[in-house]
Structure formats: structure tokens, C-alpha cells
Amino acid sequence: MQTVLVTGAAGGIGTRLRQLLKGVYPNIRLSDVKRPADLAADETFVEADLASMPAVETAVAGVDGIVHLGGFSVEGPWDTILQSNIIGCYNLFEAARRHRVERVVFASSNHAVGFYPRRRRIGVDAAVRPDSRYGVSKAFGEALGALYAFKHGLRVTCIRIGNFGDVPVDRRRLSIWLAPQDLVQLIRIGLEHADIRYEILYGASDNARGWWDNAAAFRLGYRPQGRAEEHSAAALAADAKLAPDPFGDWYQGGPFCSDERSDGVEPAPA
Numbered sequence: 263m264q265t266v267l268v269t270g271a272a273g274g275i276g277t278r279l280r281q282l283l284k285g286v287y288p289n290i291r292l293s294d295v296k297r298p299a300d301l302a303a304d305e306t307f308v309e310a311d312l313a314s315m316p317a318v319e320t321a322v323a324g325v326d327g328i329v330h331l332g333g334f335s336v337e338g339p340w341d342t343i344l345q346s347n348i349i350g351c352y353n354l355f356e357a358a359r360r361h362r363v364e365r366v367v368f369a370s371s372n373h374a375v376g377f378y379p380r381r382r383r384i385g386v387d388a389a390v391r392p393d394s395r396y397g398v399s400k401a402f403g404e405a406l407g408a409l410y411a412f413k414h415g416l417r418v419t420c421i422r423i424g425n426f427g428d429v430p431v432d433r434r435r436l437s438i439w440l441a442p443q444d445l446v447q448l449i450r451i452g453l454e455h456a457d458i459r460y461e462i463l464y465g466a467s468d469n470a471r472g473w474w475d476n477a478a479a480f481r482l483g484y485r486p487q488g489r490a491e492e493h494s495a496a497a498l499a500a501d502a503k504l505a506p507d508p509f510g511d512w513y514q515g516g517p518f519c520s521d522e523r524s525d526g527v528e529p530a531p532a
Contacts (some may be wrong), residue, residue, distance in 0.1 A: 263453050265289040267325040269332030269354065271313070272298040275369070275426050275445070276331045280305065282446045287453075293321040293513045294332065312350025315357065322357040327365040330354050337394045337518060347399035355410045363416065367452035368407050370420040371463070372438055373397035376515020378473070380437070382532060385475035386422075386462040393515035404462060411460035419452030421445070422474075423465035429493045430469075430512070433501040434516050437471045441488025451482050458482070473514055 264287070270276040271292035280298075283290055291308045292298070301307055310317040312332050322328065332354070334346040351368075358366055375392030378384050390401040400422075407418040424438030426445060444467045452458065463479040466472055467488030476484070490497075510520035512529040 263287050263327045265291060265325045265327075266453065267291045267293060267321060268367075269293045269310075269321070269328065269334075270329050271307070271331070271332060272296055273335060275423075276425075278442055279329070279331070279446070279449075282442060283449075286446075286448070286450070287327075289393055291321070291325060293507050295470050312347045312353055315353045318350075318353040318357045319360065322354070322361050322363060324361070325363055328354065328358060328363055329367045329369070329432065329449055329453070331369045333399070334396070334451045335522065337396045340395055343395045343399050343413075347396070349402065349404055351399070351403045351406060355406055355416070357522050358416060359410060359414045365417040365419070365453050365458075366407065366410070367449050368403050368418065368420045370404050370422045371400040372422050372424050372464075373518050374400040374404065374422060375513055376513060378514050379512055379530070379532060380473060380514055383473055383475055386464070393513065393518040397515070397518065408460050418460050419448075419458055420462045421448050421452070421465040424469075426465070430490050430497045431500055432504060434511075436490045436494055436497050437467055438514070439467050439488065439490045439493075440465045441467045441486070442483075444486045444488050447484060447486070448479065450486055451479070451484060453463075455482050500509070507522050 266287045272294035293310045295311050308319040308321040373393050374390050374397050377391035392398045392401050404420045410416045411418040424440045425435045426440045430436045430439035464474040464476040468486040469490040510517045513519040
């Protein structure tokens with residue numbers, strides 16, 4: 263990888279990755295719908311609205327690999343999700359095909375499978391169970407990535423990101439925490455590993471309470487460094503102060519599952 267494009271560079275994860283990926287690849291191009299406020303003089307930035315194919319093509323032209331973090335990062339109105347996460351995701355993959363990009367690392371989400379109970383351990387072959395319109399858009403992105411991998415030859419890695427941060431901050435996030443250095447490791451696997459055609463990996467650190475079988479990532483050499491249990495005392499103390507959510511607490515997706523829930527719907531047993 264000589265030139266790597268990072269979309270969503272002004273977002274929370276994108277801002278952190280700008281520092282963590284510095285020096286890893288010879289050229290890193292940043293893109294977002296708005297210019298980062300702290301853009302450094304040595305950083306290359308291309309402003310692009312993902313819903314605009316011409317703008318996306320400009321951002322993509324000449325790159326070898328893409329880390330696609332761009333889009334609306336939480337639940338939102340359907341039209342917002344549609345424009346940013348579905349039309350925008352299509353534009354990104356199609357522009358990558360047109361410009362012969364070699365690899366795409368797609369930032370998927372645990373919310374693509376949020377409606378699995380916490381007591382159930384799942385692997386990457388489990389059927390999607392999105393917990394929100396946002397989760398639906400991530401399931402769409404995974405499917406689109408498979409289409410472009412097998413039909414057009416892109417090498418695609420989808421990372422179902424759990425909760426990205428320096429430490430897990432409550433009980434749920436002890437199970438889904440992703441340390442920054444571990445996300446970098448997964449991204450590098452997606453951009454560099456010779457055997458990848460299409461993969462779904464879980465974006466999770468070494469979480470003793472984890473719900474996901476991440477054998478696919480381990481097969482590709484992933485060795486997470488973050489250990490959630492080292493932060494369990496503080497996380498559980500903070501969790502004890504949260505309001506109970508019997509419906510959301512049953513499912514892996516947490517409050518994404520209980521938000522906007524129709525009256526009378528009970529948790530599913532499996």
C-alpha cells in the first residue's frame with residue numbers, strides 16, 4: 263500500500279486513526295464532508311460528500327487502499343442513513359472499482375448483529391440481525407462488499423467494530439471493547455494480508471466476557487493487545503449507576519435494541 267484513503271477522517275475514530283496510522287503508509291489521504299479543525303500542514307485532505315459520486319471519485323482516484331469510516335455513525339432518520347450510509351457506501355465501492363483500488367476495509371458495526379441475546383456466542387457466519395436503521399446500513403455494506411469482492415475482484419475486509427475507546431466504560435462494553443491499537447492491527451490485516459478476498463472480522467480486543475467468536479481474525483494473525491478485564495472494576499462501578507433497561511440488556515445491541523421498540527414486544531429467547 264503506497265497511498266491509503268481514510269474516509270470519515272473528521273469523526274471520532276478517524277481523528278484517532280490519523281495519528282495512529284501516521285508513518286505506517288507512505289501517503290495517507292484524508293476525506294470527510296467537512297475539513298478537520300486540527301488538520302496539520304503535512305496532512306492531505308479532500309473534502310467529499312459520500313452521497314456525491316463525482317466527489318467520491320475525486321477522493322478515490324489514485325489510491326491503492328481505502329479505510330472506509332465515513333457515514334452517519336449512530337442511529338438516525340431514514341433519509342440520513344440512506345444518503346450517508348447506503349448511497350454513500352455504494353458510491354465508495356463503485357468508485358473503488360472504477361479506479362482499480364486494490365483493497366477496501368469497511369467499518370461495519372456490532373449493530374449489524376445486535377439482536378442476538380448476550381447469552382449466545384456468535385461467529386461471523388451468523389445471519390445478520392440488525393438492531394436499527396444504522397445496523398441495517400452496516401449489513402448492507404457487508405453485502406455490498408461481498409458483491410464487489412467476488413464479482414469485481416476487490417479485496418474487502420469488513421470489521422464489525424464493537425466499542426472503540428481507550429477503556430471499556432460499562433458492563434456491555436467489557437464484552438465489545440476495541441482498543442485503538444487493536445483496530446489498527448485489524449486495519450493493517452485488511453490492507454496487507456495476502457490471503458484476503460472477502461472477510462468479516464469482529465472488532466474486539468481480548469475480552470474475557472466477549473460474545474463473539476473471532477476465529478477468522480485469529481486465523482489471519484490478529485493478536486489483540488487490549489484486555490478488558492484489566493478495567494472491569496471501574497466499568498462495573500459505572501454500570502451500577504445506569505438506569506435499568508431489561509429489553510436492551512437482554513441483547514448484544516443494548517439501547518439500540520430498546521430505542522423505538524413497539525409496545526408489547528418481549529425479548530426473544532434465542
